[in-house]
Amino acid sequence: MKHAALPINVAVNGKARAAEVEPRLLLVHFLRENLGLTGTHVGCDTSQCGACTVHLNGAAVKSCTVLAVQADGAEVTTIEGLADGADLHPVQAAFQQEHGLQCGYCTPGMVMTAAHLLETQPDPDDDAIKHALEGNLCRCTGYVNIVKAIRAAAEQMR
C-alpha cells in the first residue's frame, strides 16, 4: 500500500542525492528505478544471491535487504562508482583478465563483495575468498575463475 513519502539524502558514488521515497522502497529499487543505476541487479527475492551487493558506508551489503530510508545520511557506492573514470578497479580488471564472468549478471555483486573483502583482508587464501563469497551466487563460472580473479586482484592491490 502507498504510504506518505519520506525525504532522504544519500551520497551515491560521491554525488549527493535527495529524494522523497515510500517507506517500503528497497535500496536496490531506489538505486535502479529512482537513480537509474541499473548496474546493481536483482537475482532473487530472499536475500540469497548477492547480485544486488553495494557498499553502504564502506561495508558490502545486499541492497535488497536495506530500505532506502535506512540509507538516509549514508554513503553508497555501486558498481558504477567503482572504477576511476576509464581506469578499472583492480578487481574489475582482474575479473576480465582471469575470465571471472560469463553472463555478467552476478558480476556487479561479486565485484563489490570482492572489493570489500580486499579492503578488509588484503591477502586472503582461497578458503577465505570462498567464505567471503558465501552470499554471492553465480550459475555460469563454477566460481573457479572468480576465486582466481580475486586472488590476482589482491596481489595487484598489495
Next chain:
Amino acid sequence: MSTEQNNPDSLIGASIRRVEDPPLLTGQGCYVDDVKLPGILHVAIHRSTHPHARIVSIDTAEAAAMPGVVCVLTGDDTGDLALRAPMLTPDMNMPEHPVLARGSVHAVGAPIAAVVAESRALAEDAAAVIGVEYDPLPVVTDAEAALEDGSPLAHEELGTNHCYTMKKENGDVDKAFAEADHICRLHMKSPRLVAMSMEARGVLAYPDPIRNELTVWMSTQGPHRSRADLANSLGFPENRIHVIAPNVGGGFGSKGCVYREDVLVCHVAQKLNRPVKWMATRSEDFLTTCQGRDQAMTSELALSKDGRMLGLKVRVVANLGAYLHSATAGPPQRMLVMAPGCYQIQDVRVEIVSAFTNTVPTGPYRGAGRPESVLNIERLADKAARDLGMDTLEIRRKNYIQPDQFPYRTGVNVVYDSGDYEKSLDEALRLSDYDRLIRMRDEARERGELVGVGVSTFVEPSGGAGFESGAVRVDRTGAVTVLTGSSSHGQGHETVWAQVAADLLKVPMESVVVRHGDTIAIQQGTGTFGSRSAVMGGGALATAAERLVAKAKAIAGNLMEASPDDVVQVEGGFAVAGVPERNVTWRQVAGAAHAKGTPAGMDPGLHEIAFFDPNREAWGFGAHVALVRIDADTGELTIEKLVLVDDIGVVLNPMIVEAQVHGGLAQGLGEALCEQMVFDEEGQPRTGTLMDYAVPRASTMPPLILGETETLNPFNPLGVKGVGEAGTNGAPPAVANAVMDALSPLGIDHIDMPYTAPKLWRAIKEARKG
C-alpha cells in the same frame, strides 16, 4: 588444459580476453529490466496456489479499483491466446496451454489473472488482493505413478496422463538377451533440477500502432525462434515483430522457448498501446520456468561372462510437468540417440514414455537428456563390472568403439564422427594418478573409511536442432562486421567470432565487430543451446568467411590485374603470389566492391551469408575420474579429487572453453551433491526459493584437474565440437560411481542423486542395520 596458444600466428586457439567484459564489469550492461521507455506499464500475475483445481470464481473487483491499476485480465479476457507445442507423434496428447487459466489450473504457479499498473509495486499490491475460489482436484506428481492404472489425472479433460511414446530398436535384442551369460539391471531416477539463471525471465513489449509493429525485448537464447513463436501465438505477422535479446543473464536451456508471460505482455501492450513489462521474481521463476531432468530409467544390459556388452534395453519414463512448452517434450528423446554411449552395442531397444503431472513443466536444462543418458549407461557399465567381478576400466576398454571404426554407426542407428575413448580415459587416469587413488582407497577401506573412486566416459552430441546462420560484411572503409544467428548469453561470442573472422580474413581482431541477438540486424538464426554455437554458429561463420574471401580475391585480382587463382591472402589484404609488392588492402578491395570495381558479371558489395547445417551432430567426448570420501557418522560427502578430460576437436579460445567446463561441472556437481526440486504428495513445491533449493556455492567446488585430447571433427569447417554441456554429462556419473564404490563394502549398489548428507546417512544406517 593449456590456456596457451597452439599456433602463435593464429587467433584461433588463442586465449583472447573477452571484449564484452568492460560494460558488464562497470554496471553498463543492459538486461531487459534495464531498458527504460517512457510510459511503461507493469504486469504482476496472480498465480494458482493449488496444483490441480477447478476455478469456481475469480474476484478482481478490489484489485481493479486500486490506485494506479490500469486493468485486470483473466482467462475470459485473453480467450484462446495460448502457447502451442509441436506434435512429435501423430497421436501425441496435448493439453491446453492458455496464457491465463481458463476454468482450471494444473500446477502451483499457473497464471490466473494479470494486473497491469503504473508501477510494479502497485501491480503486485493489486495482484495480491485478487480472490480465487478453488475446487481442488486429485493430484499426481510422479511420472511413473502417473502412468499406473487408476492414477489421478493431471488434466481431467485429456482422460490420460500419457503424452507420447517413442521406440527404437536395432539388431536382434531378444536373441542378444537369450544368449547372454548375465543381465545387469538397474532402475534409477535423475533428480528434477532448476536452471536458475541468475537473471530470471523477463519481457518488455513496445507496440507501434501507427506502423503496426511490435518491438520485444526478451531474455531469450534464441530471438528468431521466439519471434516466430510470438507471431504464431499472437496471430501477428512475424515480419512486424522485432525481437531483441539484450544482455541475457544466463539461460542454460530454460530460455530457449516462449512462455505464457511473453505472449501475455505482447498482447496487453498491443491492446493498451503502451509499453508493458513483466519481470519474474525468483519465486515465479521457480514456479514457471522449465525445469530439467526428472527421468526414471529402467535398464537391462546383456553381457557375456567375459564382460562383452551384447544387448541393451532402456525404458525411460519422463516427467513433462503440467504443460507443454515448445521444447518440453524434447530432452527425453536424447536416449534414442545416446543409449549405448561409448560402447559397441548393436542390439538395442529404447522406449521413451512421457507423462503429464501436476508440476512445473520440464524442458531443456544444460545437457537436456544427455546427462540422463550418460548416467544410465555409465552406472550400468559400473554395476555390470561389479556383478561380473571385473575391473570397471577393463569392462569399458573391452567395449569401447575403437578409433579405426569411425565414422561409426551405433546401435541406435546414429553416426558418430570421430573419437578415441581409450585415449581420453588414459589421459584422465594419468592426470588423476589413478593407481595411487586406488591404493589410497584400499588403505582407507582397510581402516574402515568410506572412500571411493569413480570413472565415467561419455559422448556429448552437439550442434543439432536445425541450421545456424552467419554473415560477414566488409563495408566501404574496410570495417568488418560479423552477423551471427547464434545469440550469446555469456558464452563470449563477441570475442570468439571476432577471433575466427579476423583469423580467416587476416585482419586485426580489433577491426571486427560482432552483432547478435536482434531479429532486424541479423538475417535469421536459431540460437544458442545444446552446445551448438561453436559447431553451428562457427560453421556458418567460417563458411560465410570463406565465400567472402573468395569474392574478395576476385576483386583484388581485378584491381591488381592478376588472375584470382594467383591471388593470395596476406596480413590485412591480398597480394599476387610470389610478388608481395603487388598487393591491395581490404579497404581498397571493399572500396572497389562498392564502387564498380567488381569483375564483369560479379555483383557489387562484400557481404556473404551462410546458412549452415551439416545434418549431423558433432560427438565430443571425455572421461572423468572422481575420488570421494563419505563421513560414515554424518553422511557428508567430500569430493577430494576430480579430473576432467574433454575432447572437443579444435579449441577456438582455450580460456573460454575451460570456463565452459567449469560452469557445466558446477551444474553437474549441483545435480550430484545438492540440487533437487521437490514437490510434496499434495503437489506443493517444497523448494520454491533459494532458501530451500541448494545451488552450489564457491565452497562447493572441489579441487579440479582439467585435461584435454584433440580429435578433429571431419565434418565441420573449423574441426570443432561442442563443450557447453561436458561437465553436466560426465561429472554426475563419475561422482555416482565413486559414491557407490565407497558404499560397496556396505552392500549398497545404487542410490539416486543428489547425494545429500541425510540421504547417505540414512542409507548407511539402514545398511548397517541389515
